[in-house]
Amino acid sequence: MAALGAPLRTLRALLREIRHAAGRPYRDSPAYRHVLAAFRAHRVTSEKLCRAQQELHFQAATYLCLLRSARQHAALHRHYHGRGERSPQEVAGLVGFRLPQQPGGKG
Amino acid sequence: LWARSLPFRLPRAPPAAARSGPVGPYGSRAYAPSGERKRFYQNVSISQGEGGFEINLDHRKLKTPQAKLFTVPSEALAIAVATEWDSQKDTIKFYTMHLTTLCNTALDNPTQRNKMQLIRAAVKFLETDTVCYRVEEPPALAELQKNEWDPLVAWAEKRYNVTIGSSTSILGPNIPASTKETFISHLASYNMWALQGIEFVITQLKSLILSMGLIDRHITVEKAVLLSRLEEEYQIRRWGNVEWAHDYDLCELRARTAAGTLFVHLCSESSTVKHKLLQD
Numbered sequence: 001m002a003a004l005g006a007p008l009r010t011l012r013a014l015l016r017e018i019r020h021a022a023g024r025p026y027r028d029s030p031a032y033r034h035v036l037a038a039f040r041a042h043r044v045t046s047e048k049l050c051r052a053q054q055e056l057h058f059q060a061a062t063y064l065c066l067l068r069s070a071r072q073h074a075a076l077h078r079h080y081h082g083r084g085e086r087s088p089q090e091v092a093g094l095v096g097f098r099l100p101q102q103p104g105g106k107g
Numbered sequence: 108l109w110a111r112s113l114p115f116r117l118p119r120a121p122p123a124a125a126r127s128g129p130v131g132p133y134g135s136r137a138y139a140p141s142g143e144r145k146r147f148y149q150n151v152s153i154s155q156g157e158g159g160f161e162i163n164l165d166h167r168k169l170k171t172p173q174a175k176l177f178t179v180p181s182e183a184l185a186i187a188v189a190t191e192w193d194s195q196k197d198t199i200k201f202y203t204m205h206l207t208t209l210c211n212t213a214l215d216n217p218t219q220r221n222k223m224q225l226i227r228a229a230v231k232f233l234e235t236d237t238v239c240y241r242v243e244e245p246p247a248l249a250e251l252q253k254n255e256w257d258p259l260v261a262w263a264e265k266r267y268n269v270t271i272g273s274s275t276s277i278l279g280p281n282i283p284a285s286t287k288e289t290f291i292s293h294l295a296s297y298n299m300w301a302l303q304g305i306e307f308v309i310t311q312l313k314s315l316i317l318s319m320g321l322i323d324r325h326i327t328v329e330k331a332v333l334l335s336r337l338e339e340e341y342q343i344r345r346w347g348n349v350e351w352a353h354d355y356d357l358c359e360l361r362a363r364t365a366a367g368t369l370f371v372h373l374c375s376e377s378s379t380v381k382h383k384l385l386q387d
Contacts (some may be wrong), residue, residue, distance in 0.1 A: 002327045002330070018190070030153060038183075058327075059369065079351075
């Protein structure tokens with residue numbers, strides 16, 4: 001089985017990610033409630049190797065990876081690639097030129 | 108009456124509040140404008156319809172790019188899609204909404220492939236599977252591939268009772284026909300939606316074996332992505348990390364792979380709660 005660690009840790013991290021994704025009313029968001037309900041439902045079991053529990057934990061870890069990496073990707077995009085193109089003035093300024101200014105406009 | 112006094116005609120924009128019928132995410136147009144669009148809805152909610160679970164943006168029902176009603180078979184999947192839509196801030200960044208895209212692909216099937224074509228496309232990847240395709244030099248990388256990838260090939264061979272092997276030749280490994288048949292019949296047990304997801308994950312990771320490792324919950328998404336990018340990680344360790352390229356690609360691959368894996372599991376599960384009798 002995959003090395004997942006403690007389910008509680010995954011749950012806490014997942015809830016934190018859902019908080020980031022959902023916005024202000026996060027406690028009522030469907031994702032928050034569904035995840036909590038699912039973890040509560042699978043908590044009571046006498047078996048140590050409960051298959052459904054492991055399936056749920058793996059799904060939770062996968063969803064956590066999805067939310068976390070999507071957020072990181074968006075942050076990296078904003079930081080490095082989100083600025084768009086430079087204006088012609090800025091491009092000219094990069095090599096020390098200035099665009100000519102004609103009183104009547106071009107042409 | 109006041110409209111006639113305007114000196115020019117306003118361009119026709121779909122009046123959001125007045126529209127009563129279902130609207131696609133692109134308004135009345137059938138094509139998607141440049142990848143981003145302003146967020147036009149306040150609330151995202153889920154409802155259950157005849158065909159499954161539907162997504163509501165304010166009071167309008169979400170539709171696919173081919174204008175079909177967006178329905179998913181699993182409630183958990185619908186909740187995850189709704190969360191994707193709800194997490195968009197000022198603009199809707201379609202390229203970050205991987206689960207929505209997967210659902211759209213499953214509903215529309217734009218490449219119009221049937222189940223057997225999907226399965227064959229997936230199994231074909233085995234011939235050039237990343238974890239079977241080895242280098243001979245540099246020796247450090249060859250050693251790393253052996254240590255990291257051999258256990259996974261061994262796991263797949265044992266789990267599916269097949270012979271796969273690995274190869275340093277440019278032609279790749281020689282996969283016996285019986286191996287391919289085993290994987291074909293195994294994949295045939297998945298439904299069409301799950302297969303779209305499986306094929307997506309295989310295309311992202313460039314490996315059938317790593318994808319099966321994920322589907323069978325043998326490895327985590329992070330581990331699968333690491334193994335898929337083993338040579339890149341080796342080069343990064345050697346030459347250094349470039350955040351705006353390496354981390355960017357890493358996060359994107361993780362997001363897509365996680366979305367695909369989650370999609371497969373949510374589309375192929377049947378959750379039943381078995382209440383065990385308490386023994387006093």
